[in-house]
Each structure stands twice: as structure tokens, then as C-alpha cells.
Amino acid sequence: MAYAVLPAGETKKVRTPDGRDLAYLEFGQPGSPLVIHNHGGPSSRLEGTLLASGAISHGLRLVSVDRPGNGRSSPQKDRTYKGWADDLMTVADALGYQQFGVSGWSEGGPWALAAAAYIDPSRLRHVSYIAGAAYGAFGDNSAAQYLDKVDALGGQLALHHRMAFHLMYELLELDAVHFRKSYIKTLIKMVNERDAKLLEDPTIAEAFADSSAECFAQGSTALVQDAELIYRRWPFDVTKIERSVHMWQGMEDHLVPYRINQEVSQRMPGAVWHPVEGEDHFMPIPASADVFAVAARELGV
Template sequence: MWRAWPTSGGSAARSQVRHASDRWASPPPASRSDDRVRTIRTPDGRSIALELYGQPDGVPVFWFHGIPSSRLGACVLDRQAASRGVQLIAPDRPGYGYSDPAPDRCVTDWPHDVCAIATELGLGKFSVLGVSGGFQYVAAAAHAIPDRIHRVGVVSAMGPLGAPGVLTGIDPRMRVVYELGLRHHRAARVWLSSFGRSDPARVAKRQMRLLHECDQELLGRPEQQQARIEDLSESARQGMRAAQDEGQRYLEEWPFQLECLDIPFHLWQGEFDKSHPPAMGRYLEATIPRSVMHWRPGVGGLFYLDDFGSVLDDLLG
């Protein structure tokens, strides 16, 4: 049953208990969209928070956020989704934002939460779209519930990091982090926890330094920068445990094979993406049997911030 998120008490209060080493330097402020937050109760009793963007009662498209991120990552896509007649359904995965944590769950449990949301919304079939580290969760949904999915795709996908050659062309600083994490999983958790010990604005600036100039220009716009800061802050509302767990799952053996996905799978790859390099896109295109690759020349991985309408056209057209 739909309900607004409570300001105190119950599982909400318990879920906001954080380890000191994982919290932001300052507590996350109230989001400018807190009044839009809705939650559903899953069959096992957890709360999943989400926001709806775009056109009310439009074509339903789920948006799976990256790592770390939250439902607020979709707020900058609101107008573009509305212009295409799309309702963007943006949930917080467990442990992010206002969604109850579920540290012992597997990536393949996420499709059950998606179906619970869809049932609450009265949806039969729906489309699924993700970004960056949301790829693993989009792929899990395509694997587990293909009969519920109309169209599926990922922008600037981050696939399996241990696949041969996929890190070619990535920013050297990120390559060091990923390769160290592949050898020592604890190192990846420590690195992700460092996000929580910094001010979100400083984290956003650090991230910008890893981007190509075209992505720096996009993310450097005041409205985009503010949205990213709010998204990062919201992602760590309960600490960094969720991001640490998800990062570790990326480094471990995945519980399904991409070669077994049996549904048309759209991918968008920017030529100058330094975080999800073209080598990653080529690997995914070759590995997913029914992949549909949309190469984007002259842009980076954040091109969709300006051109989300064309992504929706590709997906739904």
C-alpha cells in the first residue's frame, strides 16, 4: 500500500543508524523532493522507496540507479521523460535513500522487489532502463522476469570488471582501483567507504576530475552539479554499507551468465566515456546474444543528461 515516508520512528529510524566510519562528513539535508517519496511494503516486510518522474500515467519505464546513487539520480530526467510521454519509476535499492537495508540479499532478489512495485502500480508489462552500475540489476531483471519486461537497456553500462580487456581506455586512476578491488575485495569496500567520510560536494568534484572534458562540461552546470550533490548525499543517508555490498557483488562471480539473456538488450556507449570505456561496450555487445548497441560519437558517458529523449526513442521506438 502506498504511503508517504515517515519522518521518525519504526523501521525508518532504525534504518538510519550508521557506523561513524560510513557517514557523510555532515548529515544529509532534507531532499528537495522528499515530499514526492512514496514507499511500498514488500512481501517480506521491507519498505522500498521510490519517486515517479515524467508524465503521470505515461508509458512505464523503471530507472535503476548506479553505485553509489539513489532515486534522485532520475530527477534531472523528469522533463525529458515527460516530453516522450514516459513515466519514470525510480526506486532506491535496499540500503539507499529511504529503502530498508537487506545486506544478505543477492542481486537476483532485486527483480522480486521490482515486481512488487509493478504490482502496487497496477502494471502488467513495463520497460527497464539503467545507468552505469545499475547494469547488473537490469541484467538480473532481464534474466529473471523477461515475460514482464517490454523493453530493456542500459546507458554507459558497467559490466563484469574481470572480463578480458574491458578496462582498456578507462581513466588510469579508476583502473588502479578496480584492479586492486578484483584482487582484494576489502580494498574496494574501504575505497567506497571513503565516499562517506567526505562532503558530497567534494566527492562530486573528485568524480569530475576523472571525466572527459565533454562530461565535465555537462556535470559542471550549476543545476547538474547541485543535483549530483543531492543524489550522492541521499545515497549515503543510511551510510555506505549498501554501496560497499553492491561494489563487492560486482567483483564476485555473477549468479547468472550474460550469454543466457534471451531478450533484446539495448546499450548506449559514448565514444569519450572514461569511466565505462568503449572496450566495455564492445565486450557487452559481443557477449549478450540479442544486444542492440547505440554508439554515440563525440560524447562521454553522461551524454544522456542532455539527450535522454533520444535514449527513450531508441528504447521504445
């Protein structure tokens, strides 16, 4: 099982054509096939430390990037899915890659799907969508029927009560940044026994807590922007995505119930469904080698 937590190393930055900085970490050898990782929320580029061992074991270079306003990336007032797809291509260009793949976990999943929708398949050669938060794939808060009460309420607040939605994320920031042990204990209570054991590992717990806290380095505004876009009807149509998208899903996921993504897989022509029995939301940590084995194959390793 290749899920050792790797050291973060140096944070580097890419400048976008409109003058913003995108902060990233890189793992693996320069020149190896590239996968750009889309972190969840609340999370950051530091999420790459939890997944990179699986990528490296298959000869890949993993680059984990902060989305605008998260972590150390510059804020962007008018966030769009198409704009992020352009940012991903900017990162690939800066690193010298014509072809590359993407991965996206949890709230990073919709951004990986946006890449699949907006980037030419001749350039984007692989997409891994991991327990993605497909909350607006078929309309505003379209996954509400599958969500627990807290997340369904979050969708309602995002759509109809913006100030209350902001307050909810400010409280989350307080917990993730200043009460890290409490933050992890709350997660442990929400997941199954396998995930609980993962999060009880001090190394994994510390790495995940670091990644979550780093999300709020510039406050909670960017995470709120991300979440609002995720809950609202997406501007791209997943039923029109014909290129291959590998959808990985823990079938005991308590945070993103599998029925949400099972519906996406059934309605998206290019979906390749990878159900992982017995696993919860933190499945990609122990399964990182399996996830990136597929990426390596499609990227020609």
C-alpha cells in the same frame, strides 16, 4: 535537448513480501507506460531528476528506486541479482502494471541486465542499459584490462581485501556528503569537455551532488554490497540473453570505457548497440530524450 532537471517531489515507498521498504520517486502521469530506473553508484532515486524530462517528453512514467540500503530503502543482508529482479516486479505490481520497462545507468546497468535475464520478456517489455559497469560479466573483475588504475584496484580490493575496499567507500562517502564541491571538481577533472560543461552547470551539479550524497543516507555498506556483486562473476550469463537490450555508450567514456560494453554487445545475442560519438559518461543527461524515445516505442506509446 530535453535535459531539464526536474523537482524531486515526494518520496514514496513500496513494501516487499519480506517486509522491506523500497523508496522511489515518480515522474510523469500515472497510467502512462512505466520505466523503472536503476540508479548508478554512488547515487540514489534522486538520479531520476536528471533523466525524467526525456522520459516525460515521450509520454512515459519514470519511477526511480533506491536499491536496498541505498538512500531510503531498507537494507537487505543477502543481496542477489535475482532478488532485485523480484523487487522490480514488486514495484511494478504495486503501481498496477503487468508490463513495464527498465533503465540502468553506470552501476545501475548490471541490475537492468539482471532484469533482462530473470524477468519474462512478456512482462519486461524494454531494457535500456546505459554505460553499464559490466565488471564481472565474464568472471571476477573481468573488465580489469579496460579500467583505469583506480577502478582496477577497486576490483582487486573487492575480491581479495574486503576491509580495504570498505575503507575506500567510507572515504568516498566522506567526500560526497561533506565535501560536495570537491567531489564535483574531481569528477570534472576525470571527464571530457562536454561532460565538464554539464557538471559546471550549477543546477546539474547540485542535482548530481544531491543524488550522490543521498546514496549514503544509511552509510556506505549498501554501496559496498552493490560494488562487490558488480565486480564478482555475475550469476547470470549475458551470452544467453536473447531478448532485446538497448546498450547506450558514450564513445569517449572515461569512467566506463566503451570497450567494456562493446565486448558485452558482441557476446550478448539480444544486444542493440547505440554508440554515441563524442560523449562521455554523463551522456544520458543530454541524450535522455533519445534513450527514452526507444523505450516509448517498445512500450507502445
